[in-house]
Amino acid sequence: MPEKAHYGLLKGKKGIVFGPLDESSIGWQIALHAYREGAEIAISNVAAALRFGNIEELSTLCGNAPMFVCDASKNEDVDACFKELKEKMGSVDFIVHSIGMSQNIRKQLPYEDLNYEWFIKTLDVSALSLHRLVSYALKNEAINKGGSILSLSYIASQRNYWTYSDMGDAKSLLESIVRSYGPRLARQAIRINTISQSPTYTKAGSGIPGFEKMYEYSDLMSPLGNASAEECAEYCMTILSDLSRKVTMQNLFHDGGYSSMGATIPMIKLAHEVLNDKELALRVGLDE
Template identity: 35%
Template sequence: MSLLEGKKALIFGIANHRSIGWAIAQSLASQGAQLAFTYQDRMEKYVKELAAKIPGTVTFPCDVQYDDQIDEAFAKTAEVFNGELDILVHSVAFAPASELENPFVQTTRAGFHTALDISAYSLIALARRAAPMMQARGGGSIVSLTYLASERVMPKYNVMAVAKAALECSTRYLAYELGEHNIRVNAISAGPLNTLAARGISGFTGFRNQAAQVAPLRRNIEQSEVGDTALFLCSDLARGITGEVLFVDAGYNIMGA
């Protein structure tokens, strides 16, 4: 029997075929999960094209900055999944380009608010709405994506690093509060991947090359490795794991430089 046979998953944050969210979707689908994707209006075409590659996948518009759109997305999810949900994937992050280009000390109030709202608060907003649907299934799994810059200085990651630190802290508090309902909340800290978001960070290519040289496995990771880790966290194989940040970075995080 497949690991996720009969499970229902809602994925936020797919932008194109390079997205980590898409890699996770493929891994979940390979083990029998029924999927739903959300998309921002500007990404509708790309997300729907990807959804068509996995039979039975449905899509809804949603910008996580707006509570009414989140409410509508969950209402549609409840309609499609009969009020039940097993898996929530949060692969959402954004900061204005200027906040990643200018020195961190020049971070603006508006830029800080935008980065923290979209990249961190949205996890809380989504978890709050997912929880009742997961309780109807006797529990569930929530997975988000983070990065080592939450712990160490990565030049030009700037306010996004602060947002990832907030996301990881939120993961622990959500895990504590939702644990009594058998809802597990974890984060995956992925190594540098060539995604749309990563391309907006100055010096990304150089850092990716350096990571491959320093990491114990002497290589960079692939999107599919993050997808399969999410599959593990969303399955009963990880039923005793919650509140954790699991590194998938070829071991880079254990090195001193």
């Protein structure tokens, strides 16, 4: 990553990022940017990710950040993680939840014919895990008053994106958990938010059927174009810092303006071209 200006937004703060895998992941970029903004960082993921991802490299880049093996879908793992975190680092000022998974999407099962065991797993790993992280952080007194909790969402929580399948339901549940927990956390001046990011070329994102088309469409529909993982991380720094101390229970769009657009001239021109060219419509599958 090229050198950019840093502002010390997280100087003196400590935090843990759950879910970074490799350089393409948003969680990776958040951890790296938080470290460069002055924070002391810890990293967590499941055992398989620690073996097959590049987590050790990220740890080195973040000042030899401690790594914690934790399956966020298991109570005992999360409880043990926060106990160990508190022993090694003390209580933290921010928690980042960058976790999501759908076996139904991996296997490309149609939404009307999902494997329900996998569906429940999608909801557990991608949404209930946030509730679990927050609950055990509080039980272990592992997050400081005035802290910030942040998770990553997608606009499919509010609109239908055909191939996003059961992950759309998971993101809806994720955002609901944020709203439900918000007033409860506010008693300790802790805020909780989600960021709804543009389609991003991560390992998880790239596994969605038709992702390239989703990405291109979003880019054409966004006045500023799609936001990268690195740009998302930069925005996250403001939400983790004290600059956002009165922002809570929000789903914050970071998508180049996509969420507020009806149509753009490039998209109108493309649609007009396709609608008036039967051969082209057939070639791109519009007849489907």
